[in-house]
Amino acid sequence: MDISKRTFDAVIVGAGGAGLRAAIQLSESGLKTAVLTKVFPTRSHTVAAQGGVAASLGNSEEDHWHWHMYDTVKGSDWLGDQDAIEFMCRKANEVVIELEHYGMPFDRTEAGRIYQRPFGGHMSNFGEKPVRRSCAAADRTGHAMLHALYQRNVRANTQFFVEWMALDLIRDADGDVLGVTALEMETGEIVAFQAKATIFATGGAGRIFHSSTNAFINTGDGLGMAARAGIPLEDMEFSQYHPTGVDAAGVLITEGVRGEGGIQRNSSGERFMERYAPNAKDLASRDVVSRAMVTEINEGRGCGPHKDYVQLDLSHLDPQVIMHRLPGIREISIQFAGADPIREPIPVVPTAHYQMGGIPTNHHGRVVMPRDGDANAPVTGFYAAGECACTSVHGANRLGTNSLLDLLVFGKSSGESASEDVRRMPKAHKPLPQEALERSVERVRRLDAQQGGADVHETRLALQRTMQNHCGVFRFADRLKEGVSRILEVQRDVQRTAIGDKSKVFNTARVEALELDNLIEVAVATLVSAEARKESRGAHVRDDAPDTPEHPNGRDDQNWLRHTLWFRDGNRLEYKPVQLTPLSVDTIELKKRAY
Amino acid sequence: MSTRTMQFRIYRYDPDKDEKPYMQDISVELDHHDRKLLDALVKLKAKDDTLSFRRSCREGVCGSDAMNINGKNGLACLTDIASLKQPVTLRPLPGLPVVRDLFVDMTQFFKQYHSIKPYLINNDPPPETERLQSPEERAELDGLYECILCACCTTACPSFWWNPDKYVGPAGLLQAYRFIADSRDQATSARLDDLEDPYRLFRCRSIMNCVDVCPKGLNPMRAIGKIKDAMTKRAV
Numbered sequence: 085m086d087i088s089k090r091t092f093d094a095v096i097v098g099a100g101g102a103g104l105r106a107a108i109q110l111s112e113s114g115l116k117t118a119v120l121t122k123v124f125p126t127r128s129h130t131v132a133a134q135g136g137v138a139a140s141l142g143n144s145e146e147d148h149w150h151w152h153m154y155d156t157v158k159g160s161d162w163l164g165d166q167d168a169i170e171f172m173c174r175k176a177n178e179v180v181i182e183l184e185h186y187g188m189p190f191d192r193t194e195a196g197r198i199y200q201r202p203f204g205g206h207m208s209n210f211g212e213k214p215v216r217r218s219c220a221a222a223d224r225t226g227h228a229m230l231h232a233l234y235q236r237n238v239r240a241n242t243q244f245f246v247e248w249m250a251l252d253l254i255r256d257a258d259g260d261v262l263g264v265t266a267l268e269m270e271t272g273e274i275v276a277f278q279a280k281a282t283i284f285a286t287g288g289a290g291r292i293f294h295s296s297t298n299a300f301i302n303t304g305d306g307l308g309m310a311a312r313a314g315i316p317l318e319d320m321e322f323s324q325y326h327p328t329g330v331d332a333a334g335v336l337i338t339e340g341v342r343g344e345g346g347i348q349r350n351s352s353g354e355r356f357m358e359r360y361a362p363n364a365k366d367l368a369s370r371d372v373v374s375r376a377m378v379t380e381i382n383e384g385r386g387c388g389p390h391k392d393y394v395q396l397d398l399s400h401l402d403p404q405v406i407m408h409r410l411p412g413i414r415e416i417s418i419q420f421a422g423a424d425p426i427r428e429p430i431p432v433v434p435t436a437h438y439q440m441g442g443i444p445t446n447h448h449g450r451v452v453m454p455r456d457g458d459a460n461a462p463v464t465g466f467y468a469a470g471e472c473a474c475t476s477v478h479g480a481n482r483l484g485t486n487s488l489l490d491l492l493v494f495g496k497s498s499g500e501s502a503s504e505d506v507r508r509m510p511k512a513h514k515p516l517p518q519e520a521l522e523r524s525v526e527r528v529r530r531l532d533a534q535q536g537g538a539d540v541h542e543t544r545l546a547l548q549r550t551m552q553n554h555c556g557v558f559r560f561a562d563r564l565k566e567g568v569s570r571i572l573e574v575q576r577d578v579q580r581t582a583i584g585d586k587s588k589v590f591n592t593a594r595v596e597a598l599e600l601d602n603l604i605e606v607a608v609a610t611l612v613s614a615e616a617r618k619e620s621r622g623a624h625v626r627d628d629a630p631d632t633p634e635h636p637n638g639r640d641d642q643n644w645l646r647h648t649l650w651f652r653d654g655n656r657l658e659y660k661p662v663q664l665t666p667l668s669v670d671t672i673e674l675k676k677r678a679y
Numbered sequence: 680m681s682t683r684t685m686q687f688r689i690y691r692y693d694p695d696k697d698e699k700p701y702m703q704d705i706s707v708e709l710d711h712h713d714r715k716l717l718d719a720l721v722k723l724k725a726k727d728d729t730l731s732f733r734r735s736c737r738e739g740v741c742g743s744d745a746m747n748i749n750g751k752n753g754l755a756c757l758t759d760i761a762s763l764k765q766p767v768t769l770r771p772l773p774g775l776p777v778v779r780d781l782f783v784d785m786t787q788f789f790k791q792y793h794s795i796k797p798y799l800i801n802n803d804p805p806p807e808t809e810r811l812q813s814p815e816e817r818a819e820l821d822g823l824y825e826c827i828l829c830a831c832c833t834t835a836c837p838s839f840w841w842n843p844d845k846y847v848g849p850a851g852l853l854q855a856y857r858f859i860a861d862s863r864d865q866a867t868s869a870r871l872d873d874l875e876d877p878y879r880l881f882r883c884r885s886i887m888n889c890v891d892v893c894p895k896g897l898n899p900m901r902a903i904g905k906i907k908d909a910m911t912k913r914a915v
Binding site for chain 1: 693694695696712714724725727728729731732733734735736737738739740741742743757778779780782785789793796797798799801805807808809810811812813814816817820824825827828858861863864
């Protein structure tokens with residue numbers, strides 16, 4: 085079957101924060117760039133980010149990038165690469181100021197500067213006390229940011245392919261990346277996008293879990309495509325549970341609520357975080373707060389008729405603060421919990437939120453994988469940024485507000501690297517390998533022709549329940565093991581999904597089935613990697629690696645201070661060292677994490 | 680677990696197989712977890728996977744699932760099931776071409792949005808730090824920047840139905856005023872020139888449907904009024 089071809093200098097997959105920031109870089113540098121996106125750009129999930137973007141601007145009190153770096157390394161439980169973390173924290177002011185120049189409507193201080201609020205894990209003077217580092221536009225920072233980035237792209241005349249779903253990464257025999265195949269949803273046509281640089285900015289895969297803060301579209305498409313093309317996925321066992329998802333609905337309530345003074349309480353009204361994190365209290369790191377909440381619930385101190393949530397209390401705050409700084413969460417709470425936080429507490433539970441792992445990249449946004457003894461050899465023509473990438477700045481646990489920073493810094497650096505590399509490449513494009521194109525066509529053809537196969541909705545539900553039950557806030561050796569065999573069963577069903585809808589026009593049943601092909605790669609990678617890591621670190625805490633004097637918090641640096649690389653082929657695992665040497669400052673030395 | 684049945688009448692059209700659109704009567708069993716119309720639609724889709732609609736964030740910030748619900752435009756994810764009279768009649772947003780089922784072609788809507796130059800224009804060399812803006816100046820943007828481009832307002836506007844190619848529509852005009860109101864923007868005069876036209880701005884007949892349907896509680900009418908005020912002010 086012949087498929088038509090479109091040729092560009094660069095193709096970006098995804099139009100959330102990272103994709104749009106990369107697109108600005110490429111469009112403004114004059115390269116012929118295509119941005120493919122499943123949804124209109126302003127519908128991407130960056131839009132749902134609430135609390136802010138970290139930068140040590142010091143607009144309200146003294147701050148320093150080095151303190152931010154320390155907090156990020158500590159937050160990562162020392163699994164983050166210190167060169168990338170230094171790079172990100174030093175770049176923060178520049179990219180946030182740029183965003184303001186693009187028109188981002190940040191809230192302001194009396195002096196007219198960008199408003200900053202405290203956030204979990206962000207401290208002054210190397211962990212002393214909370215600092216105001218989160219640059220915010222009320223509690224709609226992601227929305228304001230995504231729109232500002234889109235608007236800058238309108239100015240730059242970026243070419244968007246809206247409601248196109250990328251299907252597969254095109255790699256040739258040398259391992260070089262030459263573009264992607266994609267499906268135009270409106271017509272059902274499959275097209276090859278040939279490019280010298282391919283940037284993945286496809287976001288996360290929160291939909292592998294049954295209860296998630298993530299949008300329906302967050303199905304790990306970039307990770308699935310990379311895995312199918314032989315690229316490993318790094319540190320996938322580290323899934324972040326956000327402490328405050330609305331009970332039952334899963335909708336996110338920003339940590340900025342606690343930054344503005346909100347307090348979590350158990351059934352007896354106790355501010356329980358004082359026992360778990362005497363210094364940072366409610367503003368401890370997310371993994372720490374989520375575990376404290378689950379412990380409270382497990383020990384019978386949860387709230388409500390089933391004692392299965394805790395309360396986030398804002399009722400002591402000035403209603404003006406809630407109306408001006410937190411209007412969006414008030415709306416969400418009224419809509420999804422039936423509670424007006426001015427008067428009543430919000431029922432919250434830890435909810436799957438973010439994946440720290442992803443496609444391995446360096447801090448230039450170039451995708452890297454082991455080759456000829458080099459653990460970090462760049463893959464020619466391939467870049468990744470944002471949640472789909474593992475740079476790794478978040479290590480075993482991400483700090484709030486560092487994701488919006490990550491997508492700005494590495495969206496920009498991946499765009500710069502791509503632009504630099506494309507200019508150095510030969511003028512002619514390498515030929516596209518026919519069999520790579522055939523694979524996508526075959527995948528769609530199989531789906532359309534499948535008779536009596538597995539139901540997409542049911543199979544996805546089985547996947548999500550497996551992840552929810554076997555890979556939660558606390559993990560158990562036996563359940564992880566069982567989870568691996570269960571998810572491999574689900575994988576067999578995914579290979580034989582069937583759909584009733586045979587239309588070519590906006591066939592969303594087909595899109596959901598193709599998304600499931602990606603979800604399963606992420607789910608398998610997560611469970612296999614988690615089962616294998618026999619220590620507790622950051623968001624990955626298991627019953628057989630408890631807190632002992634030899635292994636504080638269950639962390640085992642001797643054996644496990646290393647990154648996981650999962651390869652799809654045979655579920656093979658390799659490991660690579662953590663980069664402990666920063667770019668210019670001294671290593672932030674390993675120590676026990678406490679808040 | 681208690682369940683209840685909910686009745687729907689849904690506009691269906693697949694150009695690949697249907698000669699013309701029709702209304703489908705369909706029902707679905709819901710349980711106590713299902714609070715919003717979108718929850719019911721997801722269940723309907725599990726039952727009949729040919730039903731097509733857009734959705735993403737399911738919390739009212741992405742603007743994907745705008746549709747006409749019992750005769751009024753709104754977001755499925757913010758509409759309480761309990762508030763709806765049955766059978767719940769769902770149609771695509773009015774005034775835009777239907778591509779399939781509840782999918783409309785949004786091209787004209789975004790064309791109008793793009794036509795107002797929806798980006799900050801400031802030709803001074805950017806300073807090393809942020810451009811300063813007082814809290815009062817910033818407050819001028821409240822009620823404007825929160826727009827999610829769902830098109831509920833514009834597609835509820837008869838003036839847009841008659842002149843979708845010439846009238847900017849409430850969403851686009853709200854955004855036009857968002858930049859006029861921004862103390863950092865230098866293009867106010869050019870922006871007003873562009874809108875001073877019998878169609879682009881002045882097709883607004885103060886029908887107020889836009890205010891009535893906005894799922895974010897925004898007020899495009901007031902923004903349109905403020906643009907007109909700015910024009911009057913510069914004329915004298």
